[in-house]
Amino acid sequence: MSAPIAGANAEANGDKNATPVKVKSLSKSFGQQKVLKGIDLEVAAGQTLSVLGRSGTGKSVLLKLIIGLEKPDSGSIFVHGEEVTKMPTKELNEVRKKVGFLFQQAALYDSMTVEENVAFPLRRHTHLSDSERKKRVRELLASVGMDHDTQKLPSEISGGMQKRVGLARALALDPEILLFDEPTAGLDPITASEIDDLIVKLQKERHITSVVVTHDIHGARTVSDRLALMRDGEILIQGTFDDLQKSRDPFVVQFLKGC
Amino acid sequence: MIAQPAFFLFGLAAASSATPVDRGGIVSGIGDLTIKFFEWFGNLSFFCGRLIRAAFTPPYEIREFFHQFDELGSKSLPLVALAGAATGVVLTLSTRDSLIRFGAKSFLPAVVVFSIIKESGPIITGLVVSGRAAAGIGSELAAMKVSEQIDAMEASAVNPYRYLAATRILACMLMLPMLTLVSDFCGIMMGWVANNAAEPISLRLFIQDGFKSVDFSDLLPSTLKTIIFGLLIGLIACFQGMNATGGTEGVERAATSSVVLASLFIILADVALVHLILVFFP
Numbered sequence: 001m002s003a004p005i006a007g008a009n010a011e012a013n014g015d016k017n018a019t020p021v022k023v024k025s026l027s028k029s030f031g032q033q034k035v036l037k038g039i040d041l042e043v044a045a046g047q048t049l050s051v052l053g054r055s056g057t058g059k060s061v062l063l064k065l066i067i068g069l070e071k072p073d074s075g076s077i078f079v080h081g082e083e084v085t086k087m088p089t090k091e092l093n094e095v096r097k098k099v100g101f102l103f104q105q106a107a108l109y110d111s112m113t114v115e116e117n118v119a120f121p122l123r124r125h126t127h128l129s130d131s132e133r134k135k136r137v138r139e140l141l142a143s144v145g146m147d148h149d150t151q152k153l154p155s156e157i158s159g160g161m162q163k164r165v166g167l168a169r170a171l172a173l174d175p176e177i178l179l180f181d182e183p184t185a186g187l188d189p190i191t192a193s194e195i196d197d198l199i200v201k202l203q204k205e206r207h208i209t210s211v212v213v214t215h216d217i218h219g220a221r222t223v224s225d226r227l228a229l230m231r232d233g234e235i236l237i238q239g240t241f242d243d244l245q246k247s248r249d250p251f252v253v254q255f256l257k258g259c
Numbered sequence: 260m261i262a263q264p265a266f267f268l269f270g271l272a273a274a275s276s277a278t279p280v281d282r283g284g285i286v287s288g289i290g291d292l293t294i295k296f297f298e299w300f301g302n303l304s305f306f307c308g309r310l311i312r313a314a315f316t317p318p319y320e321i322r323e324f325f326h327q328f329d330e331l332g333s334k335s336l337p338l339v340a341l342a343g344a345a346t347g348v349v350l351t352l353s354t355r356d357s358l359i360r361f362g363a364k365s366f367l368p369a370v371v372v373f374s375i376i377k378e379s380g381p382i383i384t385g386l387v388v389s390g391r392a393a394a395g396i397g398s399e400l401a402a403m404k405v406s407e408q409i410d411a412m413e414a415s416a417v418n419p420y421r422y423l424a425a426t427r428i429l430a431c432m433l434m435l436p437m438l439t440l441v442s443d444f445c446g447i448m449m450g451w452v453a454n455n456a457a458e459p460i461s462l463r464l465f466i467q468d469g470f471k472s473v474d475f476s477d478l479l480p481s482t483l484k485t486i487i488f489g490l491l492i493g494l495i496a497c498f499q500g501m502n503a504t505g506g507t508e509g510v511e512r513a514a515t516s517s518v519v520l521a522s523l524f525i526i527l528a529d530v531a532l533v534h535l536i537l538v539f540f541p
Contacts, residue, residue, distance in 0.1 A: 067414050093416035107411035110402070121415045169415075 018081030020045050020177050020209040021066060026075035028061055035061050037233040038075065043226075048203060048210040049238075050220035052255065053230030059213040060104065063179045066211065067099055068092045079177065097125055100170030100208075104182040106162040108154035114141070114165050115150040121172040140168040143205075144198060160191035167198065171206075178202075180212040184219045196222045217256060229255060306498045310428070313420035320426050327430040335391045335438055342387045343442030346379050347371065347449035355457060365468070368460075371450040372469035377481045380443040382529055385488035388431070388438060389521035393496040396427050397517030400500025401510040409501060424501065428493030435489035436482050443482075476540045484532040491524045 023041040027034070035058035043049045051059050064070040066077055068084050077084050079095050087095070108117045118137045122128055128136060141147055144164040154162055163183060170178060183199060184192035196219045203210060203223070214220050220227055221241050228238035229252060237247055244252055351371050358364050400423060403409050412419045451465045496517040503513040 064410070069410050069413055089418070093418075096414055096416040099414075101411065101414040103407045103411055105406060107407040109408055109411075110406070111399075120417075124415065124417050 019043070019078065020080055021049075021211060022078040023062075023066070024076045024078075026062070026065065026077065027073045028058065028065060028070065029073055035233055036065075036072075039230075039233075039235055041228060041235065041238070043209055043211055045209055046203075046207045047225040048212060048223055050212040050214055050224035050227045051230060052214060052217060052220055052227055055215055057230050058233050059215075059230060060181050063101070063181050063211065063213055066179060067096060067101055097173050098175055099177045099179060100173070100175035101179045102163070102166050102170045102181065102183055104185055106154070106159075106166035108162055108165055108169070110154050113151050113153055114146065114157065117154070117165055118168045118172055121169065125173060136172075137168075140171055141165070143171070143202070144168045145194075158191075160187050160195065163187070163195055164198070167195075167202070171202070174206075175208065178208050178210045180210060180214070182214055182216075183212065184214065184216050192216065192219060193222075195219075199223045302502065303494075303498055306501070307494070309420050310424055310494075310497075313418045314425035314429075316421075318421075320422050323422055324426040324429055327426045328434060331388075331392050331395075331427075331430050332434050332437070334395070335388050335434070336441065338387050338391055339384050339438045339442050340445045342383050343375075343380060343445035344449040346383050346442075347375060347446030348453045350374055350379060350446070351450040351453040352457075355454065367454060368450075368465045368469035369472060371454075372447055372473060373477070375446040375450070376443050376473065376478050378533075380446055381439050381481050381485045381488070382525070384435065384439045384442045385485055385492070385525040385529070386522055387442075388435060388488070389492050389525055390518055392431060393492050393517040393521040394514045396493065396496035397500045398510055398514035400424075400497060401503030401513035404501055404503045405506055405509050419501070424493075424497040427497055428490060431489035431493035432486050433489070435485035435492075439482050439485045480536045480540050484529075484536065487528055487532060488525050491528060492521045495521045495524060 019042055021041070021043040023039055026036055026039040028036040039062065041049065041051075051062060053059050061070060065072050066079065066084070068087070072085055075085070079099065082091075082095060084092060084095055108114075109120065112120065115134075115137055118140050119133055122133050122136060126133070138147070138150075141150060141164075144167050146161060146164045146168060149157055149161070154165070157165070167183075180199065184195050187195065199210070199212075200223055202208065210223075212220060212223055224241075226238060226240055227244055229236045229244065231251055236249065237244060237252055244256060247253070351367070354370050354374070355364070355367055358367055358370065400409070403423070409419045409423070412422065447466075447469065451460070451462055454460055454465065499513045499517045499520065503509040505512075
């Protein structure tokens with residue numbers, strides 16, 4: 001009996017030792033369209049969970065719900081034990097500082113240079129001096145292999161480079177959790193593989209808990225400890241890649257054929 | 260007069276509408292537009308609520324405000340100066356002809372100065388800036404919205420209502436009176452040039468005659484009313500931009516509707532403000 005009670009307390013008070021990301025019976029609709037139908041997920045500390053599924057099945061919505069950019073119709077989301085769905089904006093912003101988000105198209109601010117994009121969260125939420133901030137930005141960009149073209153605008157660099165800069169920006173505040181929305185979408189296979197390797201390298205170095213939303217089964221296998229396959233707004237199956245391979249469900253078998 | 264609100268309602272709903280109007284029937288078309296009209300106002304009210312909460316709570320985005328102030332001012336200044344100058348020339352030439360017919364040519368400097376500082380300067384500035392700044396803000400924020408940059412900002416724990424909207428709206432509000440003074444100045448100067456070309460008159464005499472009966476209560480309310488124009492331009496452009504949906508088409512729709520609605524609201528606000536000014540500064 002003691003374990004559930006301890007877990008409940010952790011969830012109520014925001015315990016560092018609580019599960020980093022926990023989703024309970026999450027539902028979300030847009031108009032008449034039910035996008036998520038009672039999703040349950042858990043990601044253990046330092047682990048990477050990939051959420052797979054066909055395009056338009058609500059995978060990206062799941063990430064936006066976790067970080068509070070969308071509000072669910074019902075269900076709960078706990079980030080380090082703190083319920084984020086009913087949290088006031090001020091407290092939610094404190095949670096957001098601990099969560100990095102790499103958007104599908106990188107979503108770099110197109111009026112700012114590469115360097116300014118990475119400096120933006122640091123300028124907002126830290127008290128670093130100009131020189132310290134510049135040093136930190138250079139370190140972050142170097143860690144994602146972008147130690148050149150730092151004065152260019154996002155429109156002047158390639159899609160792969162934009163993803164790297166987006167990743168550097170997501171890492172700026174030393175997040176405990178990283179959310180990846182289709183990290184390799186729209187990239188050629190070589191660049192996609194480089195981005196996957198970069199994600200694995202950063203996970204090894206920083207031990208960050210990650211949720212990756214993707215339809216790229218090959219990339220998901222490379223970067224994840226566990227996988228969850230979505231169909232029609234529901235989790236069809238979740239487990240390791242081997243668990244998924246053992247499934248006889250025709251949809252799972254067809255999806256894994258891509259690997 | 261009764262038809263005016265109905266026309267405004269129709270125009271507003273059509274301009275703010277995100278989807279084409281159902282052409283199945285006039286009655287259902289008007290019904291749809293009426294719903295869209297109230298929906299638009301409802302969404303604008305929510306937007307204003309979030310904006311006010313964000314604008315009056317720290318941290319204040321002073322650096323971004325000055326950036327926007329500079330950006331909006333420097334980009335609108337040449338257009339406003341040119342429009343003001345052209346208004347001055349046209350006003351002088353057309354009024355001169357009328358005044359000669361009535362034998363009141365000597366009133367020309369006063370008529371030009373009065374017309375420019377009381378009405379044509381502020382309204383021309385408002386409309387020019389609504390064309391320049393509303394389109395710019397509307398399309399910029401719409402592009403940021405559809406490419407998830409606004410989501411990225413919110414995910415970085417930065418309030419986009421404070422960082423993007425409040426700074427731009429405040430910049431518009433403070434910039435408009437300054438630009439109006441520039442427009443007034445250019446209009447009066449070019450009024451003198453046009454008058455001088457037709458019949459030589461010294462600048463000193465033109466200014467002396469023009470400002471003989473003008474006092475501070477003529478200049479101040481009509482210049483300060485442009486703060487409301489600035490508020491309308493900034494608010495409508497930010498609202499349309501931050502609520503854009505649907506890729507490049509959404510960006511185009513946000514830019515167009517920002518200009519149309521901002522211009523429409525400026526003209527309507529001017530009617531109300533002129534009435535108010537006449538009540539308080541008879």
